[in-house]
Amino acid sequence: MSFWEKFKSAVSGWMYGRYGVDAFGRALMYASLALLVVFFLTGISLIWYLSLAGYVWTMVRMFSRNVEKRAHENAVYLEKTQKVRTELRQARVRFQNRKQYKYFKCPHCRVRLRLTRGCGEKTITCRKCGHTFNMKA
């Protein structure tokens, strides 16, 4: 067994029964990193302590053996941020397809709609509220 294999085996043995990384852990890590960048830009020591606290919290969660409680924390995080995460994912898709489609909102109910670019002026009937209007793409 090589040194690397022994090392991997030792780490996986030590991590056995511990929680590991989840979406909340990753978010905490990125938030701590962002705080560290803000600290380097501003030099406010309180921000450095907050960043450090975020890293410590991330580590404590990763190596925790209380898997049930950590999973519950992650579920709460996912539930509270679902709207924002969905909005960000949809914004990314809209940005990727911006040359193919024109995106706009229904003027009546604000639901998001799209038209293929270059299709000319169309009369659109909103699928949600039935409002009819003209849109050029």
Ligand SMILES: [Zn+2]
């Ligand atoms: Zn509508």
